[in-house]
Amino acid sequence: xxxxxxxxxxxxxxxxxxxxxxxxxxxxxxxxxxxxxxxxxxxxxxxxxxxxxxxxxxxxxxxxxxxxxxxx
Amino acid sequence: xxxxxxxxxxxxxxxxxxxxxxxxxxxxxxxxxxxxxxxxxxxxxxxxxxxxxxxxxxxxxxxxxxxxxxxxxxxxxxxxxxxxxxxxxxxxxxxxxxxxxxxxxxxxxxxxxxxxxxxxxxxxxxxxxxxxxxxxxxxxxxxxxxxxxxxxxxxxxxxxxxxxxxxxxxxxxxxxxxxxxxxxxxxxxxxxxxxxxxxxxxxxxxxxxxxxxxxxxxxxxxxxxxxxxxxxxxxxxxxxxxxxxxxxxxxxxxxxxxxxxxxxxxxxxxxxxxxxxxxxxxxxxxxxxxxxxxxxxxxxxxxxxxxxxxxxxxxxxxxxxxxxxxxxxxxxxxxxxxxxxxxxxxxxxxxxxxxxxxxxxxxxxxxxxxxxxxxxxxxxxxxxxxxxxxxxxxxxxxxxxxxxxxxxxxxxxxxxxxxxxxxxxxxxxxxxxxxxxxxxxxxxxxxxxxxxxxxxxxxxxxxxxxxxxxxxxxxxxx
Numbered sequence: 001x002x003x004x005x006x007x008x009x010x011x012x013x014x015x016x017x018x019x020x021x022x023x024x025x026x027x028x029x030x031x032x033x034x035x036x037x038x039x040x041x042x043x044x045x046x047x048x049x050x051x052x053x054x055x056x057x058x059x060x061x062x063x064x065x066x067x068x069x070x071x072x
Numbered sequence: 073x074x075x076x077x078x079x080x081x082x083x084x085x086x087x088x089x090x091x092x093x094x095x096x097x098x099x100x101x102x103x104x105x106x107x108x109x110x111x112x113x114x115x116x117x118x119x120x121x122x123x124x125x126x127x128x129x130x131x132x133x134x135x136x137x138x139x140x141x142x143x144x145x146x147x148x149x150x151x152x153x154x155x156x157x158x159x160x161x162x163x164x165x166x167x168x169x170x171x172x173x174x175x176x177x178x179x180x181x182x183x184x185x186x187x188x189x190x191x192x193x194x195x196x197x198x199x200x201x202x203x204x205x206x207x208x209x210x211x212x213x214x215x216x217x218x219x220x221x222x223x224x225x226x227x228x229x230x231x232x233x234x235x236x237x238x239x240x241x242x243x244x245x246x247x248x249x250x251x252x253x254x255x256x257x258x259x260x261x262x263x264x265x266x267x268x269x270x271x272x273x274x275x276x277x278x279x280x281x282x283x284x285x286x287x288x289x290x291x292x293x294x295x296x297x298x299x300x301x302x303x304x305x306x307x308x309x310x311x312x313x314x315x316x317x318x319x320x321x322x323x324x325x326x327x328x329x330x331x332x333x334x335x336x337x338x339x340x341x342x343x344x345x346x347x348x349x350x351x352x353x354x355x356x357x358x359x360x361x362x363x364x365x366x367x368x369x370x371x372x373x374x375x376x377x378x379x380x381x382x383x384x385x386x387x388x389x390x391x392x393x394x395x396x397x398x399x400x401x402x403x404x405x406x407x408x409x410x411x412x413x414x415x416x417x418x419x420x421x422x423x424x425x426x427x428x429x430x431x432x433x434x435x436x437x438x439x440x441x442x443x444x445x446x447x448x449x450x451x452x453x454x455x456x457x458x459x460x461x462x463x464x465x466x467x468x469x470x471x472x473x474x475x476x477x478x479x480x481x482x483x484x485x486x487x488x489x490x491x492x493x494x495x496x497x498x499x500x501x502x503x504x505x506x507x508x509x510x511x512x513x514x515x516x517x518x519x520x521x522x523x524x525x526x527x528x529x530x531x532x533x534x535x536x537x538x539x540x541x542x543x544x545x546x547x548x549x550x
Contacts, residue, residue, distance in 0.1 A: 005162040012155050016309075020302060025144075025293050030277040031284025032291035036144030039151040040351065043343040046151075050158040051336045058329065061548070 004053045012046050076220055079385035080392065084234045087396065090249045092238075112248055112324045118337035120248045120397075121321045123255035125153065125312075125338070126345050127204075127398030127458075131262060131391055132211040134346060136368035137456065138354040143280075144293050149304035149459060150346045156312025157339035164313040165335055166328035167477045167545035175405075176319045176469065177413040183476035183542070184487030190417045194409035196468055196495060197316050201402045201409075202443050203461030208399045209447035211368070215391040218372040228447050235396045236440035239403045240433050247400045248324065254393030259341060261390035266348035268378070269356045276351035283355030290358050303511025307459055310466040310517060314473045316409070317401035328548070403440055410435035460502055467498035467516035475524050477546075480539055485531025486524040494520030 019038035027034040112120070127133075138146040171179055177197070181190040209228050216227030238246045273279050284291040293301070312318060325331035349371075357374045364370060375387045411432040415423070423431075471490045475482040497519045501512025508515045 001162060008158055009162060012158060016151075016155060016305070020305075028291065030280045030291075031288065032280050033144050033293055035293060036142075036147050036291065039144065039147035040347060042151045043147070043154045043347055046154045046158060047336065047339040047343050050161060051340065054161070054332060054336050058333075061329075 002053075002057055004057065008049055008053055011049070012042065015042055015045070075381045076385035076388055079382075080216075080220060080388050083389040083392065084230070086253075087234055087238050087250050090238060090246050093246075113326065114330045114333045115337065116248065116252055117321060117325050117330065117334035118341070119255040120251040120324075121318060121334055121338035122341040122345075123251040123258065123393070123397035124317050124321065124401040125398070126255070126258055126342055127208050127211070127394055131258065131345075131349065131394045132215065132368050132371055133207065133458075134349050135354050135357065135370045136366075138290070138350050139358060139364065139370045140367040141294050142290055142292050143350050143354060144291065145301040145304075146350055147346075148301040149308060150350075152305035152308030153312055154339060154343055155305075155309040157335050157342075159309065160313035160318065160322075161332045161335040161339075163474060164319075164477065165322050165331040167542075168319060168322050169325055169328040169331040170545045170547070172323070174320070174323060174412055175408050176314055176316050176473065177409065180469070180472055180476065180487065180491075181413075181417070183482070183538075184472065184484045184491075186484050186488050187417075188488050189472075189491060191414065192491060192495075193469065194413040196464055197409040197413075198406050198439065200461040200464045201316075201406045202439065202446070204458040205399050205402050205406075205440075205443035206446045206450060207458035208395045208402070209443060210450035212392055212395040213447065213450070214366070214368060215372060215388055215395075218369060218376070220388060225448060228444060231392060231395065232440055232444045235400045236403065236437055239400045239407070239440075240436040247397075247404055250400065251397045254390075254397035255341070257386070257390045257393045258345060258397075261387050262345050262353070263348045265374070265379075265387075266352035269352045273356070276347075276355075279352055279355045283358050287358050287362065290355060300511065303463070303513050304456075304459055306511065306517070307463045307466050307513045310470040310513070311462045314469040315462065315465055316405035317398075320401070320405060320408070399443075403436060406439045407432055407436040410439070463498055463502060463513045463516075464495060467513055467520060468492075468495035470494070470517060471520040471524050475528070477542070479524075479528065480542075481528035481533065482524065483528055483531045483534045486527025489523035489527040490520040493523040 015038070019035060019042065024034040024038055029037055134146060134150060137149070168176075168179060171182075173179065173182075177190065177193040180193055209232065212231040213224040213228045216222045216231070217224045220227070222230075238250065269279060270276065273282065280291065321334070322331045325334055353371065353374060357370045360377055361370065361373050364373065371387075371391070375384050379387070411428060415428070415431045415435075468491050471494060472482075472487045475490065476487065494516045498512050498516035500506040501508045501515060
């Protein structure tokens with residue numbers, strides 16, 4: 001597993017832990033508790049970050065693959 | 073209602089047609105039937121994964137749950153899936169795709185070679201997925217009743233016959249083709265409806281502010297203890313990497329990289345649907361309909377009030393699409409659990425191809441009919457109901473799967489112990505026989521983990537041959 005991938009899982013797990021802290025249940029924004037916005041945020045941040053890391057990993061893999069091809 | 077009915081009939085006939093066309097191809101091999109010849113491209117697979125997960129529960133159920141339990145608790149349930157996708161993409165997709173078989177049972181049965189694993193896992197899958205299917209069928213029934221005026225029981229029977237027909241004949245290829253159409257239909261209807269409200273009212277923040285002025289409870293967490301919505305979150309976060317109808321999609325991908333990317337793209341589309349439903353459609357629905365007897369009717373009422381017959385017809389087709397795209401995948405996973413995992417293990421591959429086809433066909437129809445019979449007297453709040461069923465799979469399969477891929481000390485003793493402990497502890501809590509201080513799934517996962525560690529450390533270590541085979545699953549195989 002690449003370091004960036006491990007970091008994503010840790011980051012998203014931390015996001016979830018912070019979101020579930022009791023303090024957010026009583027703070028409101030636009031009529032909805034902050035807990036709800038944390039969850040909505042997770043649904044935007046999670047997919048975006050994972051796709052970014054996947055794309056950068058794919059680029060690295062392709063680059064090293066073509067380098068190896070060049071050496072051969 | 074004539075226009076809506078014509079649209080729906082055309083849609084259902086189209087699904088059956090796809091099944092018939094696909095059946096010509098799947099008859100050629102087992103690979104074609106169960107995993108579409110491992111030839112599905114990334115975008116198509118992503119749409120099929122999204123459609124398989126975005127069920128009737130995700131359209132009808134998410135709105136019903138948000139209406140009755142508030143939006144934050146509902147988002148907790150569905151955000152769990154979103155955390156589950158990166159776990160699946162990063163920890164599971166490549167090794168399982170490289171393993172290259174058909175089902176999650178294949179992997180667990182290989183990694184933990186015990187009859188206990190080979191027989192128990194398919195049984196858990198059938199139990200959980202029949203519950204899941206009942207919830208989907210209820211969504212189909214109430215949609216057809218509300219928007220087409222068809223009696224609930226007739227609508228149930230009609231949609232069951234349609235999807236069982238195309239699954240039993242067309243296998244994974246039929247499911248993929250129909251799921252892609254169904255996925256686009258769902259995205260179009262749910263996001264289109266949300267955009268319509270945002271165009272007329274304003275941003276989701278403005279819509280929420282207006283709705284919570286009328287109904288402040290919509291933005292609050294329910295009074296119940298936090299264990300309920302933490303449980304929902306954990307169930308889905310741990311289910312996505314192991315849930316059979318998603319795992320089968322990993323096996324259909326061309327290669328490991330395509331499997332990972334499909335999961336990532338599916339996650340984006342799924343998030344868009346859930347956020348559009350909860351942050352735009354539900355608040356508007358709550359303003360229009362302050363008191364609903366059956367909260368699961370919300371989306372249908374909104375469509376009825378705001379849109380003309382043509383759009384309503386498309387909406388019914390979209391809900392049926394959501395139901396069928398999930399139910400067909402569930403049914404194929406159940407059928408594979410019975411025909412491939414159970415029957416295949418009992419006969420140890422000695423039965424003829426003709427017998428296997430008969431078992432496959434028979435099990436598909438039997439499971440479909442069992443779900444249909446149960447759905448005649450359905451439960452309330454379908455999202456909660458099927459999430460409880462899925463919890464059985466998370467509790468029992470998550471730890472053995474992840475440990476089997478990533479922990480060298482994972483062995484047969486640990487795998488069997490983790491599977492059994494997770495299932496047993498969850499079932500005791502979910503059935504109300506034992507009262508845990510936190511959500512049953514959390515206790516079950518911790519017990520499963522403890523059992524895996526104890527078994528791994530105390531039991532006999534795996535052979536070097538097995539460890540080297542597992543090591544190979546992590547290599548890039550292009």
